[in-house]
Amino acid sequence: MNRNFAIESLAWDKQGGLLPAIVQDADSLRVLMLGYMSREALAATLVSGRVTFFSRSKNRLWTKGERSGHVLELVAIEADCDADTLLLQARPAGPTCHLGRASCFAGAPGDGLAELDALIARRERERPPGSYTSQLFAAGTRRIAQKVGEEGVETALAAVVQGDTALLGEAADLLYHLTVLLRARGLSLAEARRVLAGRRG
The missing domain is CATH 1.10.287.1080 (MazG-like)
Structure with missing residues (x-):
């Protein structure tokens, strides 16, 4: 995992300081969820190794699984070609979806x-x-x-x-x-x- 990811090189101003972050299972490649990251959320993710988002509903940083224990352990991260969307590969410790499913997208294909x-x-x-x-x-x-x-x-x-x-x-x-x-x-x-x-x- 690249803990020296260039946070300031991303296009934060395009979308009000938040970037969509797609999380993919590092092993099965199934898309697990979509969240949003602020600079602070991305920095917290890189430091802790656990995927952290900015929760728009809670208006604060939110580490996935902070209550359930179903955390997402970061494996890799990259930005898209426009530097305004993130792709994270992670290993889930339990179901990602609050409905108890592996993915928030019920039919998401995997390997x-x-x-x-x-x-x-x-x-x-x-x-x-x-x-x-x-x-x-x-x-x-x-x-x-x-x-x-x-x-x-x-x-x-x-x-x-x-x-x-x-x-x-x-x-x-x-x-x-x-x-x-x-x-x-x-x-x-x-x-x-x-x-x-x-x-x-």
Whole structure:
């Protein structure tokens, strides 16, 4: 995160000293909410690492989640090409919307694989009883790797001798187990994606 963000380079005078700030989930890329920031709100966000807005209804600085605990931990911030709108990437600690939804925009699209990766990471940390994912982690890396091998073979066989529905099901199983394996090694699907992105061209 760039804590040296150039606050004074923004076009504060265009909209009465407030800039719209779009908040996006840093992992799933789902748009979570829109708020407004003053200079002070942006400075507070950069200092604390928690997204803070200027509440027009309360007429004061307001840190998201200050009562509910559902804060937004800042990951990255950038201004648009006109320097009059902000895009913040953050990790939410619970639902962002006051209605208990992940996003204030009910149908906002997200990245399903990133959400799966985040869920598996939580399962690794929390190990809830009765969870298949918890059982895999308890079994260890060797067993998880074995499952990836089994699912890889089943995916290949489905591609050769079964229909599209079966192939998609096996591919989903393979992606799930591969994500668990990466997490068992302390890695993430996002890191594998970055490797892929580096191979473009």
